[in-house]
Amino acid sequence: MNFQVKNILGAMVLIGLNTNALADELPDRQQALPSVQKQAEHLYLQSAALADIPAGEFGDKVRLGYQLFVNTQQLRDKHVGNELNCVNCHLNAGNKANASPLWGAYFAYPAYRKKNDKVNSFEERLQGCFTYSMNGKAPESGSKELVALSAYSYWLGMSGLMLQHNVAGPVPELSDSELVKGAKRDDFILPEAISSKMDQNALAQLPGRGYPAVPKAEQAYSxxxxxxxxxxxxxxxxxxxxxxxxxxxxxxxxxxxxxxxxxxxxxxxxxxxxxxxxxxxxxxxxxxxxxxxxxxxxxxxxxxxxxxxxxxxxxxxxxxxxxxxxxxxxxxxxxxxxxxxxxxxxxxxxx
Ligand code: HEC
Ligand code: HEC
Missing domain, CATH: 1.10.760.10 (Cytochrome c-like domain)
Structure with missing residues (x-):
């Protein structure tokens, strides 16, 4: 794809996002995920330990994301309208393979949806779970909550990939505006040791992403x-x-x-x-x-x-x-x- 075409697409994406934010229609962001086959345990990404989240401003965002994820009730009445926490459905603090782990999600956005030909950035996907799963009013695009939850998801995913591919050093820091987009974009920088082994599509379908499909049952459900x-x-x-x-x-x-x-x-x-x-x-x-x-x-x-x-x-x-x-x-x-x-x-x- 040449540079000009890319720019036009980029502009269309921006327009898409804007109209999205302005319309009072709530977009359908709860589309079923593609089901990914179960894999051998050792193939699942292992994130770095939470204790390894670095000190400093970036680390603080990651830590806040973790806190919001496991105790979402601190946003009760502001952004949460029920008794649930994100972790109730995304188990082990969003780390568990086959329980829709955050590390599996982060590299799959922005995602294009065929149904309405729109782009979901990572933060928009987060907003979807606030609106529906948490029965709440989602934090605004770019808010500190969505930045923090994105930072936590990115950190889990990137630290896991770096461990898997023997990349030393701290997880590269990203700006807030980059964090909320997700990593499935051409201008997302990956360490060479990772990008040489995995392309965007492989990263968007990491083993353990989503919930694996239950086998069909013999009788209709009752x-x-x-x-x-x-x-x-x-x-x-x-x-x-x-x-x-x-x-x-x-x-x-x-x-x-x-x-x-x-x-x-x-x-x-x-x-x-x-x-x-x-x-x-x-x-x-x-x-x-x-x-x-x-x-x-x-x-x-x-x-x-x-x-x-x-x-x-x-x-x-x-x-x-x-x-x-x-x-x-x-x-x-x-x-x-x-x-x-x-x-x-x-x-x-x-x-
Ligand atoms: C009641 C269960 C439930 C709760 C609570 C919940 N989610 Fe989800 N979430 C889901 C389901 C189910 C999906 C998969 C989408 C689908 O099939 O509709 C999902 C998908 C996601 C995805 C995309 C996963 C991917 O691989 O594309 C992210 C990110 C996410 N949720 C974040 C959150 C956050 C952040 C919270 C808390 C604010 C939260 N979820 C609360 C059930 C839940
Ligand atoms: C040993 C206690 C226990 C049993 C038994 C159990 N659950 Fe759960 N369930 C939990 C806990 C705790 C969570 C939240 C997990 C977390 O936050 O880490 C949960 C989460 C859930 C959720 C997602 C969150 C929500 O509230 O919607 C569903 C759905 C669910 N369980 C259904 C079931 C079903 C169906 C069964 C029976 C087949 C079952 N559970 C048996 C403890 C249990």
Whole structure:
């Protein structure tokens, strides 16, 4: 691609981002990730230890990102509208392979989406999880929260790659405006020892990225069977009412449905996405314990319960359903005489 063409594309990208920010439409940023095959354990990136985050201004941003990621409740009511923390779904502080690790994500953005031909920068992807998974109002582009979360993700990924390729020295520092973009761009500088072995596409699909696809089950998923799986394997931690458990005022065991859970626009509300997550990662500490059938069934059970409204809702459940819910979910479907998605009592921000 010659320089001029690149510049034009660059300008289009900028225009795309601007119109995005101005429109009052909430973009659909919860697109399902491409599923990456499971790999042998030793192929997963190992980030440097948190204790190795350097002193100084850059290190402080990385540390703040870590703090926000594991204790997102410090942004409660400002940017977070439920009881969740990022770490609840991106396990081990965003470090665990096959639990959508941050190091797997950072090198995959900016990402182009075919659906609306727009670019998602890394910070926009972060905003997506604030809006939907955290049922909140996302921090603004360039805010210190998004810079910090980007810095933490970058640091995990870059330190891991440097270890893997025997590159000595500190993780190169990036400016705030570079950090929030993500690393899948031609002007992102990688140490030669890494770039000579891995191209952009390999970096965007690191082994362990996302949640690996659960094998197909023999029977169609069933919330009724899922309720039994729930009682046997989940209830002890997540509660008989799915509301998790508060310990000393902290949701130590997170809720799975209801007003304190992820909303109807979150990726986790799709039966397939939650089945992938659950099969690989739950019951916590015991993965992989369930059969694929049990994972599908229990996913359909928790996702056929009421939860906060899809923030793209404009007044008619059927409209939101038609526009955004052409996939395996329960939004707009009738369960026990109740249309799911019609309980708007838990909306955020409060109108
Ligand atoms: C031993 C306790 C335990 C058991 C049993 C358990 N979980 Fe979890 N689960 C957790 C914890 C703790 C987290 C948050 C992980 C973290 O923050 O590191 C979690 C997170 C989750 C999440 C993502 C966060 C959220 O609240 O939406 C889902 C979904 C989930 N569990 C579903 C299940 C299902 C389904 C089962 C049964 C198959 C199950 N869990 C069994 C402890 C448990
Ligand atoms: C309820 C579970 C849940 C919570 C809580 C959550 N996420 Fe996510 N996140 C997901 C799912 C599921 C995906 C995968 C996208 C999909 O399939 O829809 C994802 C995707 C991502 C990605 C992109 C991953 C990739 O490889 O492209 C990033 C980055 C991310 N989340 C960051 C965050 C941050 C930061 C927070 C806290 C502010 C957060 N998430 C909270 C479930 C969650």
């Amino acid at each position: 919330p009724e069977r899922g309720a039994k799986v729930y009682q046997a394997h989940c209830q002890s931690c997540h509660g008989d009412d799915g509301q998790g458990q508060m310990i000393a005022g902290i949701a130590a065991l997170p809720p799975l449905w209801g007003p304190q859970s992820y909303n109807w626009g979150a990726g986790m509300h799709r039966v397939g996405t939650a089945a992938d997550f659950i099969y690989e990662n739950m019951p916590l500490g015991k993965s992989v314990q369930l059969t694929p059938q049990q994972a599908w069934d229990v996913s359909s059970y928790i996702n056929s319960q009421e939860r906060p409204q899809d923030p793209r809702f404009k007044g008619q459940v059927t409209d939101t359903q038609k526009q955004y819910h052409q996939h395996d979910g329960y939004y707009g479907k009738t369960i026990s005489g109740q249309v799911l998605g019609s309980d708007s009592s838990a909306n955020f921000p409060k109108k």
